[in-house]
Amino acid sequence: MNAEKIPDIIIGRLPVYLRALQRMADSGLKTTSSQELGEHVGISAAQIRKDISQFGEFGKQGTGYSIQFLLDKLRGILKVDRIWDVVLIGAGDMGHALANYQGFTNRGFRIVSIFDNDKEKVGTMIGEYKIEDADQMVEKIKTMGVKMAMLTVPAPAAQNVADKLIQAGVRAILNYAPISLNVPNNVKVQYIDPATHLQRMTYYL
């Protein structure tokens, strides 16, 4: 389980397995096979066996995988067997959608603060959250010790906000702004950009 040796591409598939396994568990299943899991996630059974074997011997030949055992192992590997605090920057449409998203808590995350630089929005509510002033963002993040952020600000502001987040101690950014961020090597960035995902499919049409 050496972080340096497991290819990032495999790490990227583990949350997909985790999501599918959770749904199997929710529907009352106890065991599964690489074949069945593969059909759920659109990845070959051989690839799944290979990916999972990177982390040890989880299944027995012929009897398949215990779903609960695999869930526990994957959550441990991905470190989502705990709850991570996440800050949300930007209270526009996407910020609202994320603030109201119900799928974080049971998957290892909770939003602890929402910041915006629009003084008209500061102090208003999104669901249970009161929008906070972006001017206090760095200090509050430092105080809270938050390591993760979701960034839903406009593209021209994104790099500047990202720099501040990193200065405040954030080490993982989920970026919704349609711009590639420049970050130090010790900071991870994931991008969510619908046009990029659509462009990945048109090639095949």
Add this chain to the structure above:
Amino acid sequence: MNAEKIPDIIIGRLPVYLRALQRMADSGLKTTSSQELGEHVGISAAQIRKDISQFGEFGKQGTGYSIQFLLDKLRGILKVDRIWDVVLIGAGDMGHALANYQGFTNRGFRIVSIFDNDKEKVGTMIGEYKIEDADQMVEKIKTMGVKMAMLTVPAPAAQNVADKLIQAGVRAILNYAPISLNVPNNVKVQYIDPATHLQRMTYYL
């Protein structure tokens, strides 16, 4: 340019290059290098050269790439040198965010219809769009000949809606519901699920 022979992993990186190159062009740059592009997207220069070389000889040793030439080539390869019609299913928070998203048109896409099954929402507006009745979805998509859809319905409804979309002729689905869809081999699905992206980063924290 044989669609069967270029690995999907490479196709997945091309929209990322396209986005970075577009931003370089917008800021007035005329040429770039694999080194510079790599710094923008967080991918090694060697990997970028290898990816791009799959599609022919685009750069000259020592002089780098013409950004406009590369943009034109990538748009052609990804088939976003035209405008694709896209339907949006689900008029919740995420549907609103996508309906108001400004980044589609200049990257090859336009939303043509928004459907929801909530009769209270049908007929109301999101920006310039009037929400249409999901009961008419299949027929309207067939009539319009739309091949792409964005799915923002709740997880329990997603597979059923996806089946209808495919029946109506849709061949590419951008799925925001936190569930893996079962689709035929001739249908492409991309997933946008913030918890999955966050889980991909916690491993490294």
